[in-house]
Amino acid sequence: MDIRDTAAVVTGGGSGIGRAMAEALAARGGCVVVADLDAAGGQAVADAILGSGGRAVFHRCDVRHTEDVANAIAAAVEHYGRLDIVCNNAGVGGEDLFGDDDAGWKRTVDINFTAMIEGTRIAVREMRRRGTPGVVVNTASMGGLVPMPGSPVYAATKAGIIHFTRSLAGLAEECGVRVNAICPTYTDTPLVRDVEGDRIEELKAQVGGILAPEDVAAGLIELIEDDTRAGAVMRVTVRGGRDFAR
Numbered sequence: 709m710d711i712r713d714t715a716a717v718v719t720g721g722g723s724g725i726g727r728a729m730a731e732a733l734a735a736r737g738g739c740v741v742v743a744d745l746d747a748a749g750g751q752a753v754a755d756a757i758l759g760s761g762g763r764a765v766f767h768r769c770d771v772r773h774t775e776d777v778a779n780a781i782a783a784a785v786e787h788y789g790r791l792d793i794v795c796n797n798a799g800v801g802g803e804d805l806f807g808d809d810d811a812g813w814k815r816t817v818d819i820n821f822t823a824m825i826e827g828t829r830i831a832v833r834e835m836r837r838r839g840t841p842g843v844v845v846n847t848a849s850m851g852g853l854v855p856m857p858g859s860p861v862y863a864a865t866k867a868g869i870i871h872f873t874r875s876l877a878g879l880a881e882e883c884g885v886r887v888n889a890i891c892p893t894y895t896d897t898p899l900v901r902d903v904e905g906d907r908i909e910e911l912k913a914q915v916g917g918i919l920a921p922e923d924v925a926a927g928l929i930e931l932i933e934d935d936t937r938a939g940a941v942m943r944v945t946v947r948g949g950r951d952f953a954r
């Protein structure tokens with residue numbers, strides 16, 4: 709897909725990887741709905757894109773609510789008259805599974821798994837209804853491909869999203885919507901700094917360093933532009949660059 713003049717929705721677009729994705733799409737001439745729970749962060753990203761001559765609008769959205777997700781996707785049509793790309797990217801870091809917070813792991817599941825299914829479902833339904841080709845990219849993680857002893861629920865949500873995405877490969881032939889996933893290793897964002905804190909140096913040594921959010925955004929652009937990719941699971945790592953998991 710040629711990104712110029714497309715309309716895209718990026719959830720979690722107000723920070724980190726989502727911010728880099730929104731900026732990369734806008735830099736290629738795409739129109740972006742920056743959807744985020746954090747109004748200050750999301751508005752700042754939309755303003756920065758507008759300030760550099762791009763097209764973007766902020767839309768407040770809590771991906772845990774179906775109506776919010778549907779409204780964020782509808783905002784692309786309202787503002788730009790079309791819907792081409794949906795990046796289900798909003799996510800939260802690891803949980804304290806055996807701690808006192810009984811609800812923490814469920815929040816991880818709600819945001820990292822259930823909301824990505826919901827975002828995919830609503831996007832595909834709308835693209836199908838419009839009869840136009842589309843691309844959905846779900847932000848998974850290398851933690852969905854290899855075990856994460858410190859964050860088992862996080863790892864499970866990401867593994868689930870990978871399998872969900874692979875299972876939708878046939879939609880490309882059926883209705884022209886390609887659903888792909890992207891799996892970064894540790895990336896320099898507030899999420900990883902909050903969750904890993906002092907462990908970050910140790911983790912960097914394990915995986916060979918830390919990615920920049922722009923490295924992940926470059927993977928997103930490749931997944932959108934390569935029309936052969938459907939149900940694909942792209943890995944983005946410091947050691948291996950970009951490649952695809954089988």
Ligand SMILES: NC(=O)c1ccc[n+]([C@@H]2O[C@H](COP(=O)([O-])OP(=O)(O)OC[C@H]3O[C@@H](n4cnc5c(N)ncnc54)[C@H](O)[C@@H]3O)[C@@H](O)[C@H]2O)c1
Nearest residue numbers: 720722723724725745746770771798799849894895897899
């Ligand atoms: N940073 C990493 O090392 C890393 C590695 C692999 C995968 N990921 C994944 O990348 C995605 C983005 O993470 P990031 O590192 O950029 O984190 P981040 O904290 O920088 O950004 C996450 C964004 O999601 C938003 N968000 C959180 N809950 C939301 C909700 N309920 N509704 C709407 N927006 C919500 C936050 O406000 C924030 O703007 C996540 O899915 C994460 O699991 C991150």
